[in-house]
Amino acid sequence: MPESCDVVIIGGGVIGCAIAHRLAQRGTSVVLVDAGQRLGLGASDGAMGGILTQTERSCLGPLSSVIKRSRDAYPQWLEEIHAASGVEVPVLDGGDIQVALDDAEMERLETKVLPQWKNSPFAVERLTATDARSLEPLLSERVVGGFLLPEELALDPRVLMAALATAVLSGSTPIRVLSAVRATGLRTGPRGVEVELHDGRRVSAEQAVVAAGHLSGVFLPRHRDHLFPIKGVAFDVRPPGAVTYPLRHHIFAEITEDGREYFPYLVPRHDGRVAVGVTYEENVGDVTVTTAAIEEIRRGVAALMPKAATWLVGRRWAGLRPGSADHMPIIGHVDDHGRVVAATGHSGLGVTLAPVTAELVAALVGGTAGDREKELLAVVRPDRPFSPAPAPSA
Template sequence: MWMRDVVIVGGGVMGCLTALELLQAGCRVTLLERGELGREASWAGGGIVSPLYPWRYSSPISALARWSQDYYGALARHLLVDTGIDPEVQPCGLLWLDLDEQDQAMQWAAQQDRPLQHVDEQFIYRQVPPLAKGFAGALWQADLANVRNPRLMKALRARLLQFDGFVLREHCAALGLQREAGRITGVQIAGGVVSGDAVVLCAGAWGGDWLAAEGLTLPVEPVKGQMLLYRMEPGWLPSMVMAEGRYAIPRRDGHILIGSTLEHAGYDKTTTEQALTSLRLSAEALLPALAQQTPVAQWAGLRPGSPDGVPYIGPLSARPGLWLNLGHYRNGLVLAPASCRLLADLLLERAPAIDPAPYLPDARLCHG
């Protein structure tokens, strides 16, 4: 059954890229967002186009990450041409400093055919002059990029609105699912129902609550991350750097992101002094000159935490007509292009770009 009219719940990067894939295939799409498009986790994240330590992840995550990394440059170019908005996908490279996992990392890189290399002290300080002293070695991947995620979301919004078959409903809370003859046929909103041949749930950290209302257990929960933003001269930090789970990401205009915390605090997105202190200490340990700077912003977002970080992508046979694109945890921006292509391939019954088996929800969800 070919799906012509699709309703998407959630206006983050998953919802927007899923919508774009379906619109380009000729579908009509209504996207429901209870707030403003792209203002939750997709806006708050750092935008490194890689899992933070990619060798620690399972092959299903590596498969999505690799496809997305190879696609991001083209996506950014297309969005710039179509909208005039540059998502700033910047291949500036990433240094992992003084790792004790070098053998594991190099084995992973060989298996994945990724240009990871071990570099010495001389290389480190030539590549990133403002780095704190005392680092003797690092791992380096020169082609890794970061995307300026607020600009990506702005470009996606502009591109989607160019399609005649696209309807965006912001500040429109989805209240529940509509059923007819045992099939999901739409989404209930205040004052009515938005109907479709398929409903795609891209609700991020709220995905677990949605499935709980359907009597199903989806182990997705909010995990708060707080970030700091500094402002330096453009080019001051030439590459991304990472040590002990904390990272610094340069933007083209000189902004530098420092992240991030991992906090289980429910749906609380307030920033804290404790996180500010912790992130400042990490920033100054990596880049001592930041001790003379005051952060220009601090914010928090909610990741869709899941046990192994492997997302749920595909149809839910227990609820015919309902599809999931959920549970990407810390890697939503990294995995989004591949995840949304796969979802569209499955929904439109095309040959999938990636083996869908590890992500299909049916075998991984429990009836409550």
């Protein structure tokens, strides 16, 4: 006989775990199926950890209202996870500094990007070169100006996942976790769903949530062409003697040199490390850390913050962001019976959008979506027309 529950979730990353935790809070019985040896070993383990409001280009359009809801929910959400897990997730709240290293880039920011920032529901502050270096003295002398995005946050995704996984596995909530188990099929009908597992077992449920990252298309045939991996490489560095945040902000720049584009992004950690990245390779599904990718990041970091390029390199990694054709998540019912909910395609915004995704999916599953939730769900609805969007910025 198949194992049964109210909701089966395919995927145990930050999105799947956030949804499981929210549903369990409401008394819903959940089976969480994840292929990893432990939860969060996919895209969540490779994330940089920025909770972004404006840095990503996809933040600056219709998705801004969804991001606003998630950003507003973040402090309370982390408190709930802390209470459930006993694991505190340190958060850097200084904001993001986006700088220009030449006049042409500053003009682009002022004429093309600033109007979009001003149309978003978040604050933005213009910085002179002196302002920027007063906030972060290690910035390059090449910096000609920039902008502070004060409402952006940053955290260590591995700590967040440790807290979420502990909350999910704590035993105080009706969640059964099947780790190192690969879902191989999903069938839906008017009475419920059934998930087939690689070992021959089955899980039957009233509803299913597909949060399988870049592999979600396996279970969402109507959206298979809209979903793809976006490979990103990054690595950690540690300033000599650093034992707490070595920078007060996370820092980003777009740099064009010798006909090549670089997107250096520095995210300080609470234990003294700095995560630096990041690369973008759409439709690349391997997690090999290449010398070329490391060198690309080093060049960008050396231009943005020369001192950081000399710091000792620690862990190196590659992750696969779950990309969508327009770089916005796909959240909503996707089958004819109203039994399967997609929660995928977050691109580089999985950590940013985890609280609101959990909230919206719980509302869909429980049939409790109010007018505001319906407005947000309309932005990310699975049946929207997909058109290519510019590549994400961070």
